[in-house]
Amino acid sequence: xxxxxxxxxxxxxxxxxxxxxxxxxxxxxxxxxxxxxxxxxxxxxxxxxxxxxxxxxxxxxxxxxxxxxxxxxxxxxxxxxxxxxxxxxxxxxxxxxxxxxxxxxxxxxxxxxxxxxxxxxxxxxxxxxxxxxxxxxxxxxxxxxxxxxxxxxxxxxxxxxxxxxxxxxxxxxxxxxxxxxxxxxxxxxxxxxxxxxxxxxxxxxxxxxxxxxxxxxxxxxxxxxxxxxxxxxxxxxxxxxxxxxxxxxxxxxxxxxxxxxxxxxxxxxxxxxxxxxxxxxxxxxxxxxxxxxxxxxxxxxxxxxxxxxxxxxxxxxxxxxxxxxxxxxxxxxxxxxxxxxxxxxxxxxxxxxxxxxxxxxxxxxxxxxxxxxxxxxxxxxxxxxxxxxxxxxxxxxxxxxxxxxxxxxxxxxxxxxxxxxxxxxxxxxxxxxxxxxxxxxxxxxxxxxxxxxxxxxxxxxxxxxxxxxxxxxxxxxxxxxxxxxxxxxxxxxxxxxxxxxxxxxxxxxxxxxxxxxxxxxxxxxxxxxxxx
Amino acid sequence: xxxxxxxxxxxxxxxxxxxxxxxxxxxxxxxxxxxxxxxxxxxxxxxxxxxxxxxxxxxxxxxxxxxxxxxxxxxxxxxxxxxxxxxxxxxxxxxxxxxxxxxxxxxxxxxxxxxxxxxxxxxxxxxxxxxxxxxxxxxxxxxxxxxxxxxxxxxxxxxxxxxxxxxxxxxxxxxxxxxxxxxxxxxxxxxxxxxxxxxxxxxxxxxxxxxxxxxxxxxxxxxxxxxxxxxxxxxxxxxxxxxxxxxxxxxxxxxxxxxxxxxxxxxxxxxxxxxxxxxxxxxxxxxxxxxxxxxxxxxxxxxxxxxxxxxxxxxxx
Numbered sequence: 037x038x039x040x041x042x043x044x045x046x047x048x049x050x051x052x053x054x055x056x057x058x059x060x061x062x063x064x065x066x067x068x069x070x071x072x073x074x075x076x077x078x079x080x081x082x083x084x085x086x087x088x089x090x091x092x093x094x095x096x097x098x099x100x101x102x103x104x105x106x107x108x109x110x111x112x113x114x115x116x117x118x119x120x121x122x123x124x125x126x127x128x129x130x131x132x133x134x135x136x137x138x139x140x141x142x143x144x145x146x147x148x149x150x151x152x153x154x155x156x157x158x159x160x161x162x163x164x165x166x167x168x169x170x171x172x173x174x175x176x177x178x179x180x181x182x183x184x185x186x187x188x189x190x191x192x193x194x195x196x197x198x199x200x201x202x203x204x205x206x207x208x209x210x211x212x213x214x215x216x217x218x219x220x221x222x223x224x225x226x227x228x229x230x231x232x233x234x235x236x237x238x239x240x241x242x243x244x245x246x247x248x249x250x251x252x253x254x255x256x257x258x259x260x261x262x263x264x265x266x267x268x269x270x271x272x273x274x275x276x277x278x279x280x281x282x283x284x285x286x287x288x289x290x291x292x293x294x295x296x297x298x299x300x301x302x303x304x305x306x307x308x309x310x311x312x313x314x315x316x317x318x319x320x321x322x323x324x325x326x327x328x329x330x331x332x333x334x335x336x337x338x339x340x341x342x343x344x345x346x347x348x349x350x351x352x353x354x355x356x357x358x359x360x361x362x363x364x365x366x367x368x369x370x371x372x373x374x375x376x377x378x379x380x381x382x383x384x385x386x387x388x389x390x391x392x393x394x395x396x397x398x399x400x401x402x403x404x405x406x407x408x409x410x411x412x413x414x415x416x417x418x419x420x421x422x423x424x425x426x427x428x429x430x431x432x433x434x435x436x437x438x439x440x441x442x443x444x445x446x447x448x449x450x451x452x453x454x455x456x457x458x459x460x461x462x463x464x465x466x467x468x469x470x471x472x473x474x475x476x477x478x479x480x481x482x483x484x485x486x487x488x489x490x491x492x493x494x495x496x497x498x499x500x501x502x503x504x505x506x507x508x509x510x511x512x513x514x515x516x517x518x519x520x521x522x523x524x525x526x527x528x529x530x531x532x533x534x535x536x537x538x539x540x541x542x543x544x545x546x547x548x549x550x551x552x553x554x555x556x557x558x559x560x561x562x563x564x565x566x567x568x
Numbered sequence: 569x570x571x572x573x574x575x576x577x578x579x580x581x582x583x584x585x586x587x588x589x590x591x592x593x594x595x596x597x598x599x600x601x602x603x604x605x606x607x608x609x610x611x612x613x614x615x616x617x618x619x620x621x622x623x624x625x626x627x628x629x630x631x632x633x634x635x636x637x638x639x640x641x642x643x644x645x646x647x648x649x650x651x652x653x654x655x656x657x658x659x660x661x662x663x664x665x666x667x668x669x670x671x672x673x674x675x676x677x678x679x680x681x682x683x684x685x686x687x688x689x690x691x692x693x694x695x696x697x698x699x700x701x702x703x704x705x706x707x708x709x710x711x712x713x714x715x716x717x718x719x720x721x722x723x724x725x726x727x728x729x730x731x732x733x734x735x736x737x738x739x740x741x742x743x744x745x746x747x748x749x750x751x752x753x754x755x756x757x758x759x760x761x762x763x764x765x766x767x768x769x770x771x772x773x774x775x776x777x778x779x780x781x782x783x784x785x786x787x788x789x790x791x792x793x794x795x796x797x798x799x800x801x802x803x804x805x806x807x808x809x810x811x812x813x814x815x816x817x818x819x820x821x822x823x824x825x826x827x828x829x830x831x832x833x834x835x836x837x838x839x840x841x842x843x844x845x846x847x848x849x850x851x852x853x854x855x856x857x858x859x860x861x862x863x864x865x866x867x868x869x870x871x872x873x874x875x876x877x878x879x880x881x882x883x884x885x
Contacts, residue, residue, distance in 0.1 A: 042618060042628045044654065045667065045674055048752045049582075049612040049711045050838065064811060116862050128864070128884075214808035404844060404882045415792035415846060420816070474586075475863055477644075478651040480630030555871060556881050565597045565865060565885035567589035 065289045065313030067221055068390050071228055072383025073153075074285035074317075075324045076160060076357040083334060084341025085514050086278040088271025091325055097275070098282035099318040101505050102289065104498035105458050106310040108465040109290040111491045113306045115468065115479035122461040123401060129464040129471055132562040133544050136407060138457040140540030143398045145454040146391040147429055151436025152447060153388040154195035158185040161384035162194065163353075164360045165377030171253045172363070172373035179254055183353040188441040195437045202389050203430040206396065207421050213389055220382045227379020228324060231362050234372065235327035238365035243331055250364035256351030263349065265338030277512040282321060283505060284448055287455070289313035291390070328358045331365060392429055399425040405561045407547045445529075452509040452517040453533035459502045465495030572878070573738045574600035578867040579709065579785065579837020580858035583611020583682070584653035588689050590865040590885050595702040597885070598869050602736060603702060604729070606837045607709020607745045607785030609689075610682045610716065613654040614674075617645065618664045627656070653860045655681045683719050690723040697725040703736060705729040709785040709838065710747035710756040729783065731766070733773040739872060740778050742770050742831075747786040747838055748819040751799055763821035771829060779875035780831040782851075787818040787836035788826050793844045793855035794818025794836075826851050833870060833877055845880060852877050859884075 082091050112125045122142070127135025163185035170178030184190050205213050239246075244261040251260035289310055329337060340356060343349045356364070359380040366372040400422055403413035416423045439445045469476040469489035476482055476489065483490040513519050520529040548558040576594045581587040588609075595603050617627040617636075625636040629648055636642040649656040657677065659667065667674045697704055707730035708716040720728040727734065729743030746756040748763060758766070767784075774780055787794040797805040797812040806813045817839065826834050826848050834853045843857025843866060856868040865885040871878040 042616070042626050042633045042664075043668065044628050045614045045616070045678065046612055047614075047675070047678055048754055050608070050747075050750050050752050050754055116859075116864075124884075210811075211808065211813055214811055214813070218808050400844075406881055410845070413844060415844075420790060420792040420795070474647075474651060478630070478648045478863070480632065482630070554879055556879050560598060560869070561881060561883050563597075563883075563885065565590040565593050567586050567593065 062309045062312050062316070063221070064291055065310055066316060067217065067386070068288050068291045069285050069313060069317040070383055070386050071285070071317055071320050071324065072224060072359075072380055073156065073160070073386070074282060075321050075328070076359075076380075076383075077281045077284065078321065078325055079328060079337055079358050079361075080341055080344055080355065081281055081514065082278045082341065083267070083338040084265065084344060086271075086274040087268035089274040089278040090270060091278070091329070092322060093275045094278040095282040095318055095321050095325070097279040098286050099314055101279070101283065101501045102286040102314050103311050104494060104501045105287065105462060106289050106314050107307070107494045108462050108498045110306045110310040111481050111494060112461070112465060112468070113310075114481045115476060115491070122457065122464075123398065125468075126460055126464045127562050128564075129468045130460070132559065133541065134460060135562075136402070136544045137537055137540035138460045139398055139402070140543065141453060141536055142457045143395050144536045144540075145450045146395045146398075147432035148436040148445070148450050149387050150199065150391045150395065150429060150433030151195070151438070152440050152445075153385045153391075154198045154433065154437045155191050155440050157198050157381070157385040157388075158191040158194035159354075159384075160357055161381035164357050165381055167254055167356075168360050168363050168373040168377040169370070171250055172368055172370045174253065176255075183255075186354045188443075192437065192441040195441070196434060198385060198388065199430055199433050199437065202392055203426055205389070206392060206426050207416070207419060207423060209419055209421055210393065213393070217389065220386070223379055224382040224386070227359075227376065227382070228320060230375055230379065231359060232323050232327045234366065234376070235324075235331045235358075235362045238331040238362065240331050240333065243333065243365055244336065246367055247332070247336060247361070247364050249367055250356075250360075251350055251352065254352060257349075260339070260350050261336055263339040263343065264333075264335030265342050267334045267338060276508060277514070277516070280448060280451070280508055280512045280515040282318075283508070284451060285321070286314045286317055287451075287458070287505070289317070291394070324358070328362060332361055388433070392433065395429045395432075396422055396425040399428060406551050406556055406558050407544065446520075446523070448515040449517065449520050449529045450533075451515070452506060453536055455502060455505055455509060456537070459499065459506065462495050462498035462502055466492050466499060468492075468495070572871060572873045573602065573736075574598075574869060574871045575602045575604060575781070575833075575835075576600045576867055576869050577604045577606060577783070577835045577854070578856055578858075578865055579606035579835075580608040580840055580860060581605060581865070582608055582653045582711070582858070582860045583650075583655060583685065584860040584863065585650040585685075585689075586863045587653070587860050587865045589692070592693055592696045592704075594865070594867065594885060595700070595704075598883070600869060601702060603704050604741070604783060604835065605706040606783050606835055607707055607730075608711045608837060609686065609706060609708065610712050611653045611655055611685075612711070614657050614678045614681060615649045615654045616664050616667060617642070617649075617656050617658045619658065619660050621661075625658075651863055655685060657681055679713060679715060682713070683715055686716065686719045687722060690719070690726055694723055694725045703727070705734065705741065705743065705783075707743045707745045707783070707785070708756065709745050710750065710754045712745070713755050731770065733770055735775070735778070738779070739781055739832075739875070740775060741781045741783055742774060744770065744782075744784040744822075748817075748821070750817075751801075751803060760819060760821045763819055764824065767821065767825045771825075774829075779872070780829070781872075782826060782829070782831045782834040784819070784822050784834070784836055786822055786838045787842070787855050788823035788834070788848060788853060789818035789820045790816045790823065791818060791846045791848060791853055793842050793846055793853060794839050795842050796839050797841075823848065826853065832872070832875055835868070835870075843882060845882065852880060854880060854882075856882055 123139035163182045166178045167182030347355045359376040363373045363376045400413045402408040551558050617625045636645040646656045730745040734741045746758045795814040796817045798815045830850045836855045840858035845854045854868045857866045870880045
């Protein structure tokens, strides 16, 4: 009898379902990585703000740095499935206080990125779509409408409506959202494929002329391509710094760590689904950015990027994202304008509902553990959805939207703080096989290399990778936390980053004190009962 | 003056040796006087440890075939299997082949192993709980075969609370283990109308003057503590956007009963992924959830006084 023939026998028992497959975990993770907005940012910001940076190396660096972390979460999801993600991993492996602070930090920054993508919807999505349609149909009313969406007061109003829309959707039940998201994701992916195809098929030789005509038709200057910027010689440090943009996308391929199975198998689906998501998204970003770059050429991309903060140099209200640029190669083609503009809109806000949902779930978990009032985890009688948690996240998201539209916070200034949670989780992975030896040894990922648990090795590699990530997010002159002192004129983002961690610790200790007055000992929520 | 009572409630430990051991130590650890297992004590998988002719032992653990040669390695492998809530079963190649080929024989062996394991658990309970004054209630759930009732009678310290109303002094506990229908066609499943009838019969035993705790294995329908992944006929999980679609699967009869009788507390299990607490009118309803296969014991601590719930806390022990 061969080794592979050795079976286990299960009986008919509740809950023994087939495991969720690789494709599902893959989709779940790809959903959370925003290919469209990622490439838009890579092309909008790297050519003009990082002299000598190579956008493809930048994307490769981001993927290499994100992969070990994706593996850490994949390993944890195999070892402690169905558990609520890193809140539980860190609480059980290191300390409940650290677990809560890491989770608090996650949720704070997630709610920030509920508000910011709400602004993107108008700022990058509706604006470009209507301007494209206006140019294609020579309708100045549509162009003006497009321009109006970059007015921050309009952005605030539209963003508020969008946050309100998703709050209602979640109050009606997550199933409605996931049905919607399935359709939206498909539309978004079709848009990516279409943009790649149209960019490859577009006439690069005539592009400068088409671009000039597009900008002029949109109300801009007559010869926009004359602003072309010749690329600077290759610069490895600028390339490293510029990787903040693609990192913003691929660092978040870990959402499927919340999906778990009961009979633990070697979780091929998770091990492939999370790192696979990083690789797939990177390939898609390569294809899209590559095809746009060959159509448009680096000099014009440089012109667009360099004038991001001064679009009036082009005579425009805002510089075009890649979908508008590709659409410009097909002058007067309303179908192309409509398809590219419409499909891109769905990428602009995709983080909003994902972060919204993840934040409400974290609030529920905290409430169940006694770290939030019980009302937070109460569900409505009719829809069985957590109304209070939804309202809290909606309000937090709206505050972030307001601060963003007032210029008080900027797009990526929170990532340094956010990554700290990933870092703590990677450290937890390193020590997990030693601190929770029995759980590790009984897990399907109890592999060893030269006697050392592979999970510890991956945790160590991820820790080093994330320290490099943190260095980049500190030092990048555009997005780095250190740069915010110059760009914002004070240390508010540094102070905020520290405050988030400090308030998390204070909240935990305060909740412990308050609950103790009621006879509830918070520390019991996480303490392991000795079995012997 | 009314005494303050505290309950530690868990469910769905499904054969996990480490969870059972933790359960027995929970009263001392949390300082409670009553501990309850709300159904589904037996496990779901039998793991043959096949003794080869050359003396080595092979078993499939966590999706991979693992080998043990020395006595220490065998003991370690066995412990690993038990940790996940599975039952190790030592056999030679011929016995394994018979197990594989003959479903009736396999059922018989499986049942025997489950019963023997439960007996060993009860012996441990009797050792640890004797003379402590701790009240320990265990009831079978829908996944537990009918033999479990007989085995439970062998314990001096454990009380089977299924189908009974037990007077615990300060309050009474109504226990009910069966569930509504599931896609797995398990041992103790009833139609909703039968559940309703059985609960009404039990209600007749309740002392209306004394506070009531209802412990039904299946949670009340549509309360948020009864949501499970939606399944297709082949038991695969329906997903949308990569995420499992969750649907309520609790019992409507249990919900009706709780809404009508309004006990101060109702305790449930059955749906492992639906950990939470909610209110049905004046009743606090709790499902502590289960993660037995990770060795973590999910539970709920509830403090009672004057016929009211003073506090509750979900814990991961």
